[in-house]
Amino acid sequence: MIAIHATSRRRARAAPRAGLLALVLFVHAACREGEPPADAAATPRSWPPGTVLVLDDVPIVADDVDRIGSDYALLEPQDTLLQLRRLALSNTIIPTIAARKLDPERRARARELAESYRASLVADAMPSGPLTGPMETERKGDFRELGFALWSTALPLQPGAWSEVLETPGSFHLLRVRSREEGSLPSLTRFTIGLFAFPYLDDGTTSAVIDAAIDRSRLRILDETWRDAVPAALRYRLHAENP
Numbered sequence: 001m002i003a004i005h006a007t008s009r010r011r012a013r014a015a016p017r018a019g020l021l022a023l024v025l026f027v028h029a030a031c032r033e034g035e036p037p038a039d040a041a042a043t044p045r046s047w048p049p050g051t052v053l054v055l056d057d058v059p060i061v062a063d064d065v066d067r068i069g070s071d072y073a074l075l076e077p078q079d080t081l082l083q084l085r086r087l088a089l090s091n092t093i094i095p096t097i098a099a100r101k102l103d104p105e106r107r108a109r110a111r112e113l114a115e116s117y118r119a120s121l122v123a124d125a126m127p128s129g130p131l132t133g134p135m136e137t138e139r140k141g142d143f144r145e146l147g148f149a150l151w152s153t154a155l156p157l158q159p160g161a162w163s164e165v166l167e168t169p170g171s172f173h174l175l176r177v178r179s180r181e182e183g184s185l186p187s188l189t190r191f192t193i194g195l196f197a198f199p200y201l202d203d204g205t206t207s208a209v210i211d212a213a214i215d216r217s218r219l220r221i222l223d224e225t226w227r228d229a230v231p232a233a234l235r236y237r238l239h240a241e242n243p
Contacts, residue, residue: 052221069085069087070084085226092149102209141191142189150195153175159177163175171201172200173196173198175193178191217239218241
């Protein structure tokens with residue numbers, strides 16, 4: 001009788017443990033139902049043709065880099081293709097991508113406003129009364145005074161024609177050339193431009209917050225031949241990795 005009683009007690013203690021184990025296994029299986037298969041999770045993401053680098057899931061296409069690099073070549077004609085790519089990535093592309101993620105909603109509103117302004121300007125349909133949005137301002141100078149982005153955008157414009165919407169780190173712009181003074185070198189060409197600005201970051205903190213955003217960013221190198229196009233110090237800041 002004693003042996004039978006002890007066995008019964010052991011079975012009674014084992015029953016809750018078995019039930020608990022079954023519950024854990026059931027919950028674990030249920031949680032995994034919504035997960036992709038292991039091979040699906042490992043499937044590489046597809047990128048646009050020509051993508052060589054990816055910054056925070058934003059593809060960087062070789063042709064876009066070289067297009068901006070060709071503008072830098074007007075200032076530095078002695079530079080190699082590799083150095084021109086470094087200038088385009090370091091000074092233009094990477095800061096612009098980093099700025100975009102800081103206030104996406106404000107950026108979207110600024111871009112929409114800039115596009116609506118351009119449509120009105122091209123159609124010569126701007127209101128005749130006072131504007132409630134940005135006002136056109138006048139700027140003069142070469143690439144040093146205007147900044148590389150505005151200066152290089154002005155280069156191919158016909159007098160009076162409005163540019164496409166231009167994005168620089170923290171702002172969108174529209175500009176037209178009012179007058180042009182040719183220099184003995186392209187870098188000495190000076191412009192008087194009319195400019196609308198549509199900022200999405202505050203001017204007083206733009207540089208600092210973009211630098212901080214770059215430090216938080218991650219760079220993936222899809223094409224190993226482009227590794228040296230990103231300066232070593234910048235690769236370190238961006239925690240560069242292979243795909």
